[in-house]
Amino acid sequence: MAAVIVDGTRHVAMAAARAGARLVHLSTDSVFGGNRAPYDETAAAAPINDYGQAKAAAEALALAHSNAVVVRTSLIYGLDEMDNGTAWMTAALRAGQPVTLFTNQRRNPVWVETLVDACLELLDLPTTGVLNVAGRQTLSRAEFGLRLLDYWGVAERATLRLAEDSSGRWPVDCALDVSRATGLLRTPLLGVDEVIGAGERGKNLDP
Numbered sequence: 001m002a003a004v005i006v007d008g009t010r011h012v013a014m015a016a017a018r019a020g021a022r023l024v025h026l027s028t029d030s031v032f033g034g035n036r037a038p039y040d041e042t043a044a045a046a047p048i049n050d051y052g053q054a055k056a057a058a059e060a061l062a063l064a065h066s067n068a069v070v071v072r073t074s075l076i077y078g079l080d081e082m083d084n085g086t087a088w089m090t091a092a093l094r095a096g097q098p099v100t101l102f103t104n105q106r107r108n109p110v111w112v113e114t115l116v117d118a119c120l121e122l123l124d125l126p127t128t129g130v131l132n133v134a135g136r137q138t139l140s141r142a143e144f145g146l147r148l149l150d151y152w153g154v155a156e157r158a159t160l161r162l163a164e165d166s167s168g169r170w171p172v173d174c175a176l177d178v179s180r181a182t183g184l185l186r187t188p189l190l191g192v193d194e195v196i197g198a199g200e201r202g203k204n205l206d207p
Contacts, residue, residue, distance in 0.1 A: 002054040009058035013065045024122050025062035027072045028055050029107060029134070034171025037106065038138075041072075041130045041180055048171055059130070069127050071119060074134040074176060075109040075141075077148060079195065083112075086148045093149075093156040101142035102165040106173045108134035109144050111195045117187040127184060132176040137191025144192060151196050 009025065016023040030052040031045040045056035062068045077083040082090065092099050110133070118133045139147070142162045149157075165172060178189050 002050060002057075005051075005054040006057045006061070009061045013061050013068070016068070017065050021067075022123055023062060023065050023068035024119050025059070025068055025070045026119075027059050027062075027070050027130075028052070029072060029074045029174035029176055030171060031056045031059065031072065032171055032174050034105075034173050037173040037175040038177045039072075039132070039174065040177040041132060049169055052171070063129065067128065069122050069125075070130045071115075071122070071133045072130060072176065073110050073115060073132075074107045074174070075144065076112050076115060077109055077192075078112040079151070082152060083148075086145070086152065089145060089149065090152065090154050093154060093159060096156075096159055098159045098161065100161045100163055101145040103140050103142045103162050104164040104172050105141040105170065106138055106175050107141065107144065108136070108138050108174075108176045108178065109192050110134045111190055111192075114187060114190055114195075118181070118185055118189075121185050121187055125184070131181050131184070132178050133181050133185075134176045134178055134189065135191045135195075136178055136182065136189045137193060138175045139192060147192055147196060151200070 013023060031047050032039050032043065033046040033048050045059065047053045047056050059070050062070050089099050114135065115133060182189055
């Protein structure tokens, strides 16, 4: 995994530099330790696991390119089809397998359409460095998971458990401050409740 993330970014950044191309690099809130939220763009990476360390190293490679913006984002979901996490939860619950949703892991889930539109905007903006692009609503993993299970009509909950994560394997609170991106982008950084509510009403959410 680390080789794919780090070496892949190195090759892409080098190619962008050779071509004089704009680079929009996708990163993650998992570069943080989860104990100093909310994190703005000045927050230094402090990863606590291999994935976060690899993504932090990839950020540094991307930022070495003079015309790059590193987009730190969060849990990505869609309404046209289930994201991988929700699909896994659904399959496990319907098979009677245990699923645990953590009540103390906090994130800013982002609708895939929001993230795509924001990245397309950034192709034509002079912004460089780090930019937080995520939904403006902070939810626990449990709150987020339950909202998506409700949206997709997944009624099987007998093996679902809500608990705090005390494993230390993943950062707990990675809430992102998205105020800079809110002021910079035309794309609204919609929260989960806004997206799901509009989706249930069949409303067009395009900016």
